[in-house]
Amino acid sequence: MVLEAGVGVNWFSSRVERKVVNGRGASFWNDRWIGEQSLTITFPQLFSLSLQKDAKVGDLWHLHNGVVSWNFNWRRDTFLWENNLMDNLLHLLRRVSLEEEEDEWIWLPEEGGMFSVSSTYKLLEEFMVLEDGLSVEEEEVFIKLWRNLAPSKVVAFSWMALMDRIPTRSNLAYRRILAPGEPCGCVLCGHGDKITTHLFVHCEVVVLIWRKVLDWLGINFITPRNLFMHFACWSYESNSSRSLKAFWLIWHASVWSIWKERNAKIFKNQSKNYDEVVDDIKALSWVWSSSKLRIASCLFYEWCWNLRECLKRRGCCGATRLFDCWDFSASFACCMLAVFFVPCVF
Secondary structure, three states: OOOOOOOOOOOOHHHEEEEOOOOOOOEOOOOOOOOOOOHHHHOHHHHHHEOOOOOEHHHHEEEEOOEEEEOOOEOOOOOHHHHHHHHHHHHHHOOOOOOOOOOEEEEOOOOOOOOOHHHHHHHHHHHHHHHHOOOHHHHHHHHHHOOOOOOHHHHHHHHHHHOOOOOOHHHHHHOOOOOOOOOOEOOOOOOOEOOHHHHHHHOHHHHHHHHHHHHHHOOOOOOOOOHHHHHHHHHOOOOOHHHHHHHHHHHHHHHHHHHHHHHHHHHOOOOOOHHHHHHHHHHHHHHHHHHHOOOOOOOHHHHHHOHHHHHHOOOHHHOOOHHHHOOHHHHHHHHHHHHHHOHHHO
């Protein structure tokens, strides 16, 4: 019993079923609630004779002594051949089991019929893989992408960036949101196409930002050709699960900070030099790590000066949050550093 919720191909409505129990929420003629199509299409002649074109299923049936009967009103008496159509309709309706309980929706991709974000993501991922033809390496990147401690909205943005679904100028022009003739050049370096790969990998300003971040982490690799390979390179530079989580977190912080810098220049006419953007990345990743990474007390200046040493520390007494390990003096010193040197975090 499926209700059609749209015209044409619709990934959502084609995977939602409405289980008709009392029928008070389903249109008898217009909704596809029994069979492969609506009764309007299956029995067009009867529909044209009906005086109940807008009736719900629940308006047309009643239960008497355990037997379901149907009440139809026609604008004239039916002809003999139309009686045969009526018999076919009643024969079809005998397949329906009706009760007094309310109708309910069923989500087909999930066993048990309950809707879940996980099953929806897997469904959409299949569409995108079929459409975009992702390689094995790119699929592995997506698997690792969500195993991250960065805020969910940041990880979701990184996912959109990898799929080239963020509102860059080139994408807006492709969707005809920008007027013809609008400039599509990069606002950070002044030239180059404003596409996702250029913005996050090949822009001259962004290359300097990444170089500063890599120097801070003590790693080095040649600038890859796209964002997928860029994320993969970071995955190969760690020697422990903790440092891997920290590197992924810093990668997300870098992508997020670059995007914020791009937006600030476009919408606020504000810009920072690459050193200031790197400072933002350090501060942002430190704030995220303070509540996510299981490491002992690590002040901001330690995070900036010797990140790897911070990652070697173990949380005291099994502490799960960095703030739980601080004494008052360390907290006060950290807050003062943050206020005077990294106001962008607050």
